[in-house]
Amino acid sequence: MRVTGLWGSARFRGVLYQALVIGGVVALGSWLLRNTLTNLEIRGIATGFGFLGREAGFDISESLIAFTPADTYSRALVVGLLNTLLVSALGIVLATVLGTVVGVVRLSGNWLLGRLATLYVESIRNVPLLLQLFVWYGLVTALPGARQALNPLPGVFLSNRGLVIPALDWSHGWPLLDSPHLAGFNFTGGLTLSPEFAALLAGLTFYTAAFIAEIVRAGILSVPKGQVEAALSLGLSRGQILRLVVLPQALRVIVPPLTSQYLNICKNSPLAIAIGYPDLVAVSNTAINQTGQAVEGVALVMGVFLCISLGLSALMNWYNKRVALVTK
Amino acid sequence: MTTAAAWAKKNLFGSPANTVLTLLGLALLWQVVPPFVGWALIHASWGAGTPESCRQAGGACWTLLAERHRLMLFGLYPYEQHWRPFLAMLLFVALLAISSQRRCWRPWLGALWAAAVVLIGVLMWGGVLGLATVETAQWGGLPLTLVIAVLAIVIAFPMSIVLALGRRSQLPAIKAVSVGYIELVRGLPLVSVLFMASVMFPLFLPEGITIDKALRALVGMTLFTAAYLAEAVRGGLQAIPKGQFEAADALGLGYWQTMRLIILPQALRLVIPPIVNQFITCFKDTSLVTIVGLYDLLAATKASLNDPAWRPFFVEGYLAAALVYFCFCFFMSRYSQWLERELAKGSR
Amino acid sequence: MTAAAPIIELRDVNKWYGEFHVLKDVTLEVAKGEKVVVCGPSGSGKSTMIRCINRLEEHQSGRIVVDGIALGDDLKAIDAVRRRVGMVFQSFNLFPHLTVLENLTLAPVKVAGIAPKDAQATAMALLERVRIPEQASKFPGQLSGGQQQRVAIARALCLKPAVMLFDEPTSALDPEMVGEVLDVMSSLAAEGMTMICVTHEMAFARAVADTMVFMDEGRVVEIAPPSQFFDSPANERTRRFLGKIIGK
Numbered sequence: 001m002r003v004t005g006l007w008g009s010a011r012f013r014g015v016l017y018q019a020l021v022i023g024g025v026v027a028l029g030s031w032l033l034r035n036t037l038t039n040l041e042i043r044g045i046a047t048g049f050g051f052l053g054r055e056a057g058f059d060i061s062e063s064l065i066a067f068t069p070a071d072t073y074s075r076a077l078v079v080g081l082l083n084t085l086l087v088s089a090l091g092i093v094l095a096t097v098l099g100t101v102v103g104v105v106r107l108s109g110n111w112l113l114g115r116l117a118t119l120y121v122e123s124i125r126n127v128p129l130l131l132q133l134f135v136w137y138g139l140v141t142a143l144p145g146a147r148q149a150l151n152p153l154p155g156v157f158l159s160n161r162g163l164v165i166p167a168l169d170w171s172h173g174w175p176l177l178d179s180p181h182l183a184g185f186n187f188t189g190g191l192t193l194s195p196e197f198a199a200l201l202a203g204l205t206f207y208t209a210a211f212i213a214e215i216v217r218a219g220i221l222s223v224p225k226g227q228v229e230a231a232l233s234l235g236l237s238r239g240q241i242l243r244l245v246v247l248p249q250a251l252r253v254i255v256p257p258l259t260s261q262y263l264n265i266c267k268n269s270p271l272a273i274a275i276g277y278p279d280l281v282a283v284s285n286t287a288i289n290q291t292g293q294a295v296e297g298v299a300l301v302m303g304v305f306l307c308i309s310l311g312l313s314a315l316m317n318w319y320n321k322r323v324a325l326v327t328k
Numbered sequence: 329m330t331t332a333a334a335w336a337k338k339n340l341f342g343s344p345a346n347t348v349l350t351l352l353g354l355a356l357l358w359q360v361v362p363p364f365v366g367w368a369l370i371h372a373s374w375g376a377g378t379p380e381s382c383r384q385a386g387g388a389c390w391t392l393l394a395e396r397h398r399l400m401l402f403g404l405y406p407y408e409q410h411w412r413p414f415l416a417m418l419l420f421v422a423l424l425a426i427s428s429q430r431r432c433w434r435p436w437l438g439a440l441w442a443a444a445v446v447l448i449g450v451l452m453w454g455g456v457l458g459l460a461t462v463e464t465a466q467w468g469g470l471p472l473t474l475v476i477a478v479l480a481i482v483i484a485f486p487m488s489i490v491l492a493l494g495r496r497s498q499l500p501a502i503k504a505v506s507v508g509y510i511e512l513v514r515g516l517p518l519v520s521v522l523f524m525a526s527v528m529f530p531l532f533l534p535e536g537i538t539i540d541k542a543l544r545a546l547v548g549m550t551l552f553t554a555a556y557l558a559e560a561v562r563g564g565l566q567a568i569p570k571g572q573f574e575a576a577d578a579l580g581l582g583y584w585q586t587m588r589l590i591i592l593p594q595a596l597r598l599v600i601p602p603i604v605n606q607f608i609t610c611f612k613d614t615s616l617v618t619i620v621g622l623y624d625l626l627a628a629t630k631a632s633l634n635d636p637a638w639r640p641f642f643v644e645g646y647l648a649a650a651l652v653y654f655c656f657c658f659f660m661s662r663y664s665q666w667l668e669r670e671l672a673k674g675s676r
Numbered sequence: 677m678t679a680a681a682p683i684i685e686l687r688d689v690n691k692w693y694g695e696f697h698v699l700k701d702v703t704l705e706v707a708k709g710e711k712v713v714v715c716g717p718s719g720s721g722k723s724t725m726i727r728c729i730n731r732l733e734e735h736q737s738g739r740i741v742v743d744g745i746a747l748g749d750d751l752k753a754i755d756a757v758r759r760r761v762g763m764v765f766q767s768f769n770l771f772p773h774l775t776v777l778e779n780l781t782l783a784p785v786k787v788a789g790i791a792p793k794d795a796q797a798t799a800m801a802l803l804e805r806v807r808i809p810e811q812a813s814k815f816p817g818q819l820s821g822g823q824q825q826r827v828a829i830a831r832a833l834c835l836k837p838a839v840m841l842f843d844e845p846t847s848a849l850d851p852e853m854v855g856e857v858l859d860v861m862s863s864l865a866a867e868g869m870t871m872i873c874v875t876h877e878m879a880f881a882r883a884v885a886d887t888m889v890f891m892d893e894g895r896v897v898e899i900a901p902p903s904q905f906f907d908s909p910a911n912e913r914t915r916r917f918l919g920k921i922i923g924k
Binding site: 014017018019021022025032035036038039040042105108109110111112113116122123125126127128129130131132134135138139142266267268269270271273274281285288294295298301302305306308309310 | 339340342346349350352353354356357498499500501502505512514515516517518519520523524527528530531532533534535608612613615616618619626630640642643646649650653654657658661
C-alpha cells in the first residue's frame with residue numbers, strides 16, 4: 001500500500017517538474033518570438049524565406065560554380081556552402097596526414113625530432129586560431145608579386161596572388177598535367193588557390209594537426225605493451241607491428257576524438273570571415289546586412305551546421321559499430 | 329664510451345632510420361635557427377624609434393612593441409586611466425593564482441571571487457569614488473579578454489551543472505530539453521553564436537531595451553561555454569559508481585540531497601581538470617569577439633598595426649600577442665595536468 | 677644431460693632497471709629437449725630472465741647464446757632468435773582484433789612468407805593439437821581464459837620453434853581452467869620440445885621437469901633435478917620457499 005502511495009507521489013513530482021520546465025521553455029520562447037515580431041514590424045523588416053529567390057546583387061570573389069550578382073540569394077548561399085565544404089574537406093585530409101606524422105614522430109624515440117614535435121604541438125595549441133590566421137594571411141599577402149614568385153618546387157608558385165599548383169586537365173578525355181606558367185602579370189594554367197583560401201587552409205591544417213597529433217599519440221599508447229611484446233616474440237618487424245597489430249587497435253581509440261576534430265575544422269572554418277574568404281557564414285552575413293533578415297539567415301546557417309555535425313556523428317557511430325571488438 | 333656518447337647513440341643514432349630522422353631534424357634546425365636568430369636578435373631594433381629606423385636595421389622591429397604596447401594591451405581605454413585596467417588585470421592574475429592552490433578551496437574563496445569581481449567592475453567602469461566613468465565600448469586589450477573569459481566560465485558553471493543533471497535525469501521532458509540545448513550549441517560554430525548574440529539579441533528583447541556590445545558577446549560566450557562544460561560535468565557524474573547512488577537511496581536521501589551531499593562533491597572534484605581545460609579553450613575563443621567588433625587583446629593588436637607605416641611589422645605584433653596567450657594557456661594546461669595527478673593520488 | 681652444445685646458454689648475465697639490479701650473474705644452460713622449470717618468489721627476476729632470452733628485455737652484461745646465435749645489438753640476430761623461440765605470456769596477449777585463425781597465421785604469412793593456404797592448414801592442425809579447432813573463426817574476446825591461453829600456445833608453435841618459453845602461463849587463469857593448459861604443456865613436453873617454464877604449479881614441475889631452477893633476489897640459487905630439488909633441497913632459501921608454497 002505504502003509503496004504504491006510513494007510511487008504515485010514520485011510520479012506526480014516528476015510530472016510537475018516536467019510541466020514546469022516545458023512551461024518555462026514555452027513561455028520564454030513565445031516571449032522572445034513576440035518581442036522579435038514586434039521589433040521586426042517596427043523596423044519594417046520582412047519575414048519568411050522569400051528573399052532566397054530574389055536577386056543577390058553582390059559578387060563573390062571565388063566560387064566552385066558559376067555565379068554573378070544577378071543570381072539569387074539561394075545560389076549565393078550554395079556558393080558559400082561549397083566553399084565551406086571545400087576548405088573543410090581539404091583541411092581534414094591535410095591535418096590528418098600532418099597530425100599522424102607528428103604524433104608518430106613524438107613516439108619514435110628520436111630525441112631531437114621528438115622535442116621538435118613537442119615544440120610544434122605546444123606552441124600551436126596554446127595560441128588562438130584566429131591569431132594564427134591573421135599571421136598566415138599577413139605572410140601570404142606580404143609575398144612578392146607574380147613576376148618574382150617563389151618557386152619552391154617545380155610547377156608550384158607562391159606569390160601575393162596566392163598559391164598556384166599544377167592541375168590535371170581532363171578536357172582531352174585523359175589526364176594531362178597542366179603546369180602553370182607566367183604570362184604578363186599573372187599565371188595561366190594550373191590551379192590557383194587565392195591568398196584567403198591558402199591562409200585559411202594553412203591555419204586550419206596546422207592548428208588542427210597539433211590536436212590530431214596528440215590524439216594519435218594517445219591512441220597508440222593505449223595499445224597494451226603485451227600486444228607489442230607478443231608480436232615481437234613472433235618475429236614481426238617494427239613496421240609490421242605498427243601496421244598489423246598496433247594501428248588496427250589504436251584506431252578504435254583514435255576515431256571518436258578524431259571525428260570531433262573534423263567537426264572542429266568545419267566549425268572553425270567560418271573564421272574565414274576575418275580574412276575575407278567567402279564561406280557560408282560570410283555570404284549569409286552579407287545577405288543579412290542587405291535584407292535585414294537576421295533570424296532567417298542565422299537559422300539557415302545553424303541548420304546547415306547541425307546537418308554537418310549530425311552527418312559526421314552518424315558516420316562515426318557506423319564506424320564504431322563496425323570495428324567494435326567482439327566479446328562475450 | 330662516455331655517457332653522453334652512449335645517450336646520443338641510443339636516442340639519436342640507434343638505427344639507420346633513426347639516424348636519417350636526426351639528420352633531417354638537424355637540417356631543419358640549420359635552415360631555421362640561424363636566420364631566425366639573425367632576424368630576432370642580431371639585426372633587430374630595440375627601444376623607441378620609428379618604422380623608418382626599423383626598416384634600416386633590417387631585422388625584427390621590437391620598436392613596434394616599445395611604441396605601441398599600450399594600445400595592444402589596453403585598446404581604446406582612455407590613455408591616462410590605463411592604471412585602472414592594469415590593476416584589474418593584476419587582480420585577475422592574483423585571483424587565478426590563489427584559486428589554483430588546493431588549500432584555498434574553501435567557502436571563503438567564493439566570497440573572495442565575488443568581492444574581486446565587484447572591485448574589478450568598479451575599477452573598469454568607474455563612476456564612483458571619483459573615478460571617471462568608462463563605457464564598455466572603450467574597454468579593450470588583455471583586461472577585456474580576461475573579463476569575458478573569466479566571467480563566461482564563472483556564469484556558465486552553475487548552468488552547466490543544471491544541464492548535466494538534466495541530461496542524466498529520468499524525466500523524459502527534462503532530459504530532452506537538456507540534450508537539445510547541449511547538442512544544438514555544440515553543433516554550432518562559435519562565430520555563429522556570437523553573430524546571433526550581436527545581431528539577434530536586440531530583436532529578442534522588448535522594444536526600447538538595448539544591451540551593449542560587450543554584454544552581448546559575454547552572453548554568447550557563456551551560452552556556448554555552458555554546453556561544453558555540461559559535457560565535462562556529465563563525464564564526472566558518469567564516473568561515480570552506481571553503488572554510491574544505491575547507498576544514498578538506502579540511507580533514505582532524496583534526489584537533491586543525494587546530489588548535493590554525495591554525488592556532486594565527488595563528481596566536481598573529478599571534473600576540475602576538464603574545467604581548467606575548458607577555461608583554456610574559452611580564453612583562446614575570446615579572441616573571436618574581434619569578429620563582432622570588440623577590442624580584445626587580438627583586435628587591439630590588429631588595431632595597433634592599422635598604421636600603414638607599422639603594418640609591415642605585423643609578425644612582431646602578433647608574436648607578442650601570441651606569447652601572452654601562450655603563457656596563460658601553457659601554464660594553465662600544465663596546472664591542469666599536475667592537478668589531475670594530485671587528485672588521482674588523493675583518491676587512492 | 678646430453679654432451680652436445682646447449683641450445684640456450686646464459687653466462688654471467690646482469691641487468692639493471694636504473695639503479696635496481698634485477699639479474700645478478702645469472703648462468704644457466706639448457707640442452708636440446710630439456711624441460712626446465714623456474715620458480716621463486718615474485719620479484720626474483722625469473723620473468724625478466726626468460727624475457728631476456730628472446731630479447732624482450734636487454735641485458736647489460738654477460739652472454740646469451742640461443743641455438744648458436746649470440747644476442748646483442750645485431751637486429752638480424754634478434755630476428756633469427758625470435759623465430760626459433762616461441763613465447764607464451766601470463767596475460768595471453770592474443771590480438772583482439774583478429775580471429776583465432778588469423779592470430780595463428782599472422783606470423784607464418786607475414787614473417788616466414790608461407791602461403792596463406794598452407795599457413796591455415798598448419799594452424800588448423802595446431803588447433804586440433806590444443807583441442808579447440810571449433811573456435812577457429814571466433815574472436816579472442818569470445819573465448820574463456822583457458823581457451824585463450826591454448827590458442828596462445830598454438831600461436832607460438834606456428835613458426836615451429838626450437839624452444840618454448842612460458843611466462844607464468846596459468847597465473848591469470850581461473851582454477852578450473854589451469855588443468856586444460858597444463859595438459860597441453862605436458863603433451864608438448866612429451867613430444868620432446870625444449871621448454872623453459874616460469875610457473876608455481878609444483879605438481880606439473882615434478883611430473884614434467886628435467887631440471888628445477890630456483891631464483892631469489894635476481895640470483896640463481898639452486899639448480900637440481902626435481903627429485904633432489906623437492907625432497908632434499910640444498911639451499912636454506914629454497915627449503916623455505918618450498919615450505920611456503922607446498923606447505924610441508
